[in-house]
Amino acid sequence: MVDGFKINGNKKLKGKIRVSGSKNASLPILAGSLLEEGEYIFENVPNLKDIRTMLKLLTELGIEVEKIDENSYKLINRGIKSIEAPYDLVKTMRASFLVMGPLLGNVNQAKVSLPGGCAIGARPVDYHLKGFEKLGATINLEHGYVEAVAKKLVGNKIYLDFPSVGATENIIMAAVKAEGVTILENAAMEPEIEDLCNFLIKMGSKISGVGTNRLEITGVKKLYPGRYKIIPDRIEAGTFIILAALVGEDLKILGANLSHLESFLMKLKEAGIEVIEEDGELTIEKKELKAIKIETRPHPGFPTDMQAQIMILLNFVKGTSEIKETIFENRFMHVSELNRMGANIHIEGNIAIITGGGQLEGAEVMCSDLRAGASLVLAALAAKGETIINRVYHIDRGYEKFEEKLKKIGADIERIKLGVV
Ligand SMILES: CC(=O)N[C@H]1[C@@H](OP(=O)(O)OP(=O)(O)OC[C@H]2O[C@@H](n3ccc(=O)[nH]c3=O)[C@H](O)[C@@H]2O)O[C@H](CO)[C@@H](O)[C@@H]1O
Numbered sequence: 385m386v387d388g389f390k391i392n393g394n395k396k397l398k399g400k401i402r403v404s405g406s407k408n409a410s411l412p413i414l415a416g417s418l419l420e421e422g423e424y425i426f427e428n429v430p431n432l433k434d435i436r437t438m439l440k441l442l443t444e445l446g447i448e449v450e451k452i453d454e455n456s457y458k459l460i461n462r463g464i465k466s467i468e469a470p471y472d473l474v475k476t477m478r479a480s481f482l483v484m485g486p487l488l489g490n491v492n493q494a495k496v497s498l499p500g501g502c503a504i505g506a507r508p509v510d511y512h513l514k515g516f517e518k519l520g521a522t523i524n525l526e527h528g529y530v531e532a533v534a535k536k537l538v539g540n541k542i543y544l545d546f547p548s549v550g551a552t553e554n555i556i557m558a559a560v561k562a563e564g565v566t567i568l569e570n571a572a573m574e575p576e577i578e579d580l581c582n583f584l585i586k587m588g589s590k591i592s593g594v595g596t597n598r599l600e601i602t603g604v605k606k607l608y609p610g611r612y613k614i615i616p617d618r619i620e621a622g623t624f625i626i627l628a629a630l631v632g633e634d635l636k637i638l639g640a641n642l643s644h645l646e647s648f649l650m651k652l653k654e655a656g657i658e659v660i661e662e663d664g665e666l667t668i669e670k671k672e673l674k675a676i677k678i679e680t681r682p683h684p685g686f687p688t689d690m691q692a693q694i695m696i697l698l699n700f701v702k703g704t705s706e707i708k709e710t711i712f713e714n715r716f717m718h719v720s721e722l723n724r725m726g727a728n729i730h731i732e733g734n735i736a737i738i739t740g741g742g743q744l745e746g747a748e749v750m751c752s753d754l755r756a757g758a759s760l761v762l763a764a765l766a767a768k769g770e771t772i773i774n775r776v777y778h779i780d781r782g783y784e785k786f787e788e789k790l791k792k793i794g795a796d797i798e799r800i801k802l803g804v805v
C-alpha cells in the first residue's frame with residue numbers, strides 16, 4: 385500500500401498559509417557540516433522526507449544529529465567516520481551527491497554512489513566531477529560508485545559548461561578549504577546558492593561575487609561552525625501563489641521572500657495576476673487573464689520547478705499558452721494526467737501547448753515526481769468533483785505538512801491508503 389490523497393475540489397480557500405524553510409537550500413547547507421569539526425545549529429529546516437534522508441546519510445558519515453524542535457537541528461561533527469555514501473540512500477535522493485564536495489574539501493577523499501537517472505531526465509554529474517578534477521582530485525568510476533581522492537585540493541579556474549545548481553554547490557564546498565584561489569565562471573545563481581555561500585561565509589569562508597555567475601573563493605585553513613537560519617522555500621511560495629490565484633478567497637501567504645521569485649511574478653503579471661505584499665503578507669489580485677508563453681531557464685530565468693504548477697493556472701486562461709522546458713528533457717509527465725482530468729494540453733518536443741479556458745473534472749491520477757505531484761494537487765483543488773492522487777510520496781519529499789496546511793484554509797483533502805499501481 386502507498387499513501388494517496390482524496391480531494392474534493394472547487395471550494396474557495398480562505399485564511400493564512402505559511403511558507404516553510406527551503407528544501408533545496410537546506411540540503412547543501414546540511415551537507416556543509418561535513419566541512420569542519422564542531423557544533424552547528426540549523427533553523428527553519430523543513431520537516432521533509434528529503435531532509436530526513438540527508439540527515440541519515442550525514443549520520444552514516446559520522447555526524448551526530450540532534451533534533452531541537454520541529455524545524456531546528458543540532459549537528460555535531462567530531463570527525464568524519466566514513467567517506468562512503470551508499471547506493472540505498474543516494475538512489476532515493478539525488479541531492480545525496482552533495483556530500484562529495486564537502487568530504488573532499490575536508491578529508492581529500494570521498495566515495496559516493498552514482499545517482500543515476502530519474503523521472504525528469506538523465507541528470508548526469510559530469511560537471512561536478514570536472515570541477516573536482518580541476519581542484520586536483522583523481523576520479524575513478526567503479527561498480528556504480530565515484531571515488532575521488534586528492535593529496536590536497538588546490539584552487540583553480542573552473543568554467544561550467546552549463547550553470548548547474550548542484551555542480552556549483554559541490555564545487556564551492558570543495559573549494560572553501562582548498563589551497564589558494566578558485567574562480568568559478570558561469571556559476572549558477574539560484575537563491576539557494578546564495579544561501580549556501582552566506583552560510584559558508586558565516587563560518588569564515590572567503591567568497592566574493594555571491595549572487596553573480598562569477599565566484600571567487602579564497603581557501604582558508606579552518607572554518608568556525610555556528611548557527612544558521614535557512615531562507616524560505618521559493619518554490620513552495622510560488623505553489624501557494626498559484627493556489628491563491630486558482631481557488632483563493634482572501635487567502636494570505638505568510639513568510640515568502642518575493643525577491644527570489646521575480647521572473648515568476650513577472651510572467652504572472654503578464655498573465656493578469658498581481659501579487660501584493662503588505663506587512664509581510666501576500667494577497668493575489670486578478671485582472672483580465674491572458675494566455676502567455678514561458679520558457680524555463682536557469683535563475684534569474686523562469687524556474688523549471690514552477691513549470692508544472694503554472695500550467696494548471698494557464699489551463700484556466702482562455703487562449704493558447706505555451707511552456708518550453710529547456711532544463712530537463714522529461715518534465716511533462718503531469719500532462720497526460722491533467723488531460724485525464726479534462727485539460728487540453730499537447731506536447732510538441734519540449735513545448736507544452738495549453739488550450740485553456742475549460743474546466744477540470746476529478747479523476748484518478750498518479751504523481752510521477754515532486755512538482756508534477758504538486759500540480760496535480762492544485763488541479764484537484766480547482767476541479768469539480770473528487771480526485772484520487774496516487775504515489776504522493778513524491779510530494780512528501782518537498783512539501784512540509786502539505787495536506788495539514790491545505791486543510792487549515794478549508795481544503796477538502798484526506799490522506800488515504802492506496803494499492804501500488
Ligand atoms: C536539490 C536541488 O537543489 N534540486 C534542484 C537542482 O537540481 P540539480 O542540481 O540536479 O540541477 P542542475 O542545475 O545540476 O541541472 C540542470 C541541467 O544540467 C544537467 N547537468 C547537471 C549536472 C551535470 O554534471 N551535468 C549535466 O548535464 C542536468 O541534467 C540538467 O539538464 O536544480 C534544478 C534546476 O534548477 C532544480 O530543478 C532542482 O529542484
Ligand SMILES: C=C(OP(=O)(O)O)C(=O)O
Nearest residue numbers: 408478479689754755782
Ligand atoms: C527536482 C527537484 O528536486 P531534486 O533535484 O532533488 O530531484 C525539485 O525540488 O523540484
